[in-house]
Amino acid sequence: MEIWMQILVNGILTGGIFALISIGLTLIFGVMNIINFAHGEFLMISMYLVYWMNVKMGMDPYVAIIFIIPIMFVVGLVVYKATLNPIIERSELFTILMTVALMILLQNLALMLWNADIRSINIDYAASAIGTENIRFGITKIASFAIAIGTAIGLMIILSRTWIGKSIKATSQNRTAAKLMGVDTIRTYTIAFALGIATVGIAGAALAPIFSIYPTVGTQFGTASFVVVVLGGLGNVPGAIIGGLIIGLIDSISGFLLPVGFKEAIYLGVFLLVLLLKPNGLFGQGAAGGGR
Amino acid sequence: MKFRRGKLISLLLLICFAVVSVAGCGGAATEKEPVTTGEVGDTLRLGAIYPLTGPLAKLGQEEQKGAQIAADLRNDAGGINGNKIEWIFADAPTPEAGVSEAERLITVEKVPVIMGSYSSGVAYAASAVAEKNKVIYWENSGVADNITQRGFKYLFRFGITGTSLGETTIKMLRDVIAPELGKDPKDYKIGVIWEDSSFGTSVGQGAIGLAKELGYNVVFTESYSAKTTDLSSLVMKLKQNDIDILIPTSYVADGLLLFKQMQELNFVPEAVIMGGNATQDLKAAMGEKINGLAHSDITQPRTNEAMAPGLEAFMKEYKERYGSEPYSGHVIRAYAGANVLFDVLEKAGSTDADKIAEAARSLDLPLGSTAAGWGVKFAPEGDPMMGTNERAEAYGCIWYKDEIFTVWPVEGQLEDVEVLVPWPAR
Known part of the structure; x- marks a missing residue:
């Protein structure tokens, strides 16, 4: 019994990590119809920033979040203006190719700047856990779970309560109509993209104490976060949280019942089923999003 | 709109798979120089x-350093039959x-000879091209057993196989760990896990x-994916x-994840x-908990010179050039392997593949003959x-x-090393 409790706990906590990574992706996906293949690379950059803040300044990764949010927001602004804005009016194929190019560029840039060393933040509490002898809650996993929920709530407040949030929503529903109503769609897109990157920046900070950091670390999370986003419904922030938890639980339970080598195959199987049976995701809002 | 989404997602899927193979590609083109014939003084x-x-x-570059040091030292000592060695790195x-x-x-x-390759995958693929063209492929590093299971005439592997890496874990248990714990190795429940590439599988x-x-x-x-x-x-x-007794075979990142989760889950x-994987990255990440x-693994810098002649001189050269200790034993293996290759070329006295292969097959050196601690046969x-x-x-x-x-074989021990078990310490 205890072992099953532990497996559920593991699944939920791992799900928190998947959810956290996917929030920024679903925002960019849902608003702009941009499949950001470089999403994992922005995660990687944030992990490196947190690593250097820790090594050079002794800053705790969780404290670093305060600085990571504005830094990654600006990174998002600059990247959007320089690469995606000029081609946003063209077909999706162009933005896909551009984000793939960005992915390769950022990976190789990281390799040039920081070489292929596998780095790791060595902090005391990284592997500590609370709970009973046989039901353990990893401290860093609890933290990333809480941060995932916090980020989702924060983002939903921004989207529903602020002017820019409302213009993001309006633009995502119908770009032309929003433009006619006086919404500056270019500015809206830029900010939505930057918000998405800032969010994945938060994820990077939360993941830095858990995972090793190296130039291709982003690709490890890429596939899983796409699955989560499609499962939760494109552009659906709470959906990303629930999608993350589902994938986390599938990962944990199937990994225990079957040889662990199969678990990726299992959740990709679920992904295919969802695409076939419910292509808008379990919580998709029909025609929402993508007014391009 | 729904239709477009569907199209987008299928594109996404396609690119997901395409991207994996594209990422990290891009070979460097070196300037072409006139080909030399390999005559004395050339x-x-x-x-x-x-x-x-x-x-x-990371480790590819380490092996490159080993190859370069070997060539430089050999050139200082007169090269190969009076010819200076120049690496064309790819x-x-x-x-x-x-x-x-x-x-x-x-x-x-x-080139008459290609040396390589750190990665078993690269070794496996590139050596097939060399074989087809009757060019010697000198592999120091790839450990996947299947590299040398194809009956290739011009392929030589100086280094260890994955099977040997796996067997040594058990020999260490028998000769070092179990005696230290004061138990019969047969009384232990042993768990073997490995990442599922050809590396982990053969180990x-x-x-x-x-x-x-x-x-x-x-x-x-059980096996798992390193990703x-x-x-x-x-x-x-x-x-x-x-x-x-846990015997895991992993790369660095998944190994660290395993150890972290073992601690979290109280195993x-x-x-x-x-x-x-006896690497500095692992130490940097774990600090003193690693003890x-x-x-x-391959032979480590701290191995008794009696088992690894030339190791001290190499270590000194490495530290002088790079201002630090080698990252792992990889560079030693590449250095030692390059030296054996140079000896073979000297003995062959020719760049003809058949003559080089014959010279290589005639080598018969006992264990403890090279800087990597190994013999050659x-x-x-x-x-x-x-x-x-x-x-x-x-080596263990x-x-x-x-x-x-180094603690195994026992003759390779540098000094008395305390074996700290159980690990990880509670």
Whole structure:
């Protein structure tokens, strides 16, 4: 019994990590119809920033979040203006190719700047856990779970309560109509993209104490976060949280019942089923999003 | 709109798979120089393929350093029969790049020998190109057993195989760990886990094979993908099976994840003997907690010179050039392997592939003859492992006082090293 409790706990906590990574992706996906293949690379950059803040300044990764949010927001602004804005009016194929190019560029840039060393933040509490002898809650996993929920709530407040949030929503529903109503769609897109990157920046900070950091670390999370986003419904922030938890639980339970080598195959199987049976995701809002 | 989404998603899926193979590609083109004939006083140009960019670059670059030091020291001592050695380095982050770079080295650079390759995948692919073109492929590093299971005439593997890495974990258990813990190795419940590429698979199977042969109690075996982001379910299975001795084979990142999750989930075996991966990255990440962790691996810098002649001189040269200790034993293996290759070329006195192969097959050096601690005797033609070095064996090492020391074979020990078990300490 205890072992099953532990497996559920593991699944939920791992799900928190998947959810956290996917929030920024679903925002960019849902608003702009941009499949950001470089999403994992922005995660990687944030992990490196947190690593250097820790090594050079002794800053705790969780404290670093305060600085990571504005830094990654600006990174998002600059990247959007320089690469995606000029081609946003063209077909999706162009933005896909551009984000793939960005992915390769950022990976190789990281390799040039920081070489292929596998780095790791060595902090005391990284592997500590609370709970009973046989039901353990990893401290860093609890933290990333809480941060995932916090980020989702924060983002939903921004989207529903602020002017820019409302213009993001309006633009995502119908770009032309929003433009006619006086919404500056270019500015809206830029900010939505930057918000998405800032969010994945938060994820990077939360993941830095858990995972090793190296130039291709982003690709490890890429596939899983796409699955989560499609499962939760494109552009659906709470959906990303629930999608993350589902994938986390599938990962944990199937990994225990079957040889662990199969678990990726299992959740990709679920992904295919969802695409076939419910292509808008379990919580998709029909025609929402993508007014391009 | 729905239709467009569907199209988008299918594109996404397509690109997901395409991207994996694209990422990290991009070979570097070197300037072409006139080809030399290899006469006395000339420059002898040799090819070397390593992953110098991409995710495998770290250790590829280390091996490149070993090759370069070997050539420089040999040139200072007069080169090969009066010819100066010059490496033509090629970058192969992937097996596909290994194929095209091997083709370029052979057809454009016209090198008589290609050395490599750090990665088993690159070695496997690139050596097939060399064989087809009757060019010597000198592999120091690739450990996958199947590299030398194809009956290639011009392929030689100086280094150890994955099977040997696996077997040494069990030999360490028998000769070092179990005596230290004061138990019969047969009383332990052994768990063997490995990442599921050809590297982990051959190491894991090597360990299981020898353990069963010796009548040890292997109760749990399983493979996993090194790309996984969560190993908690694997740790739960190890815990449920009450494993005493864990033998994991991983890369660095997944190994660290495993150890972190073992601690989180309160799984404490008596000892952990890793197949490979005695690297500085692991130490940097774990700090002093690493002490007591055992590995079977290539020969480490802290090995008794009596077993590894030339190691001290190499270590001194490395420290002078790079201002630090080698990152791992990889650079030593590349250095030692390059030196054996130079000896072979000297003996052959020719760049003809058949003559070089003949010279290589005639070598018969006992264990403890090279800086890597190994001897040299290539499996003869007709042997199922034809071209693999039968006198190369993985060494056992353990972390002690934040450094990694050779403990097996016992003659390779530098000084008295304390074996700290159980690991990880509670």
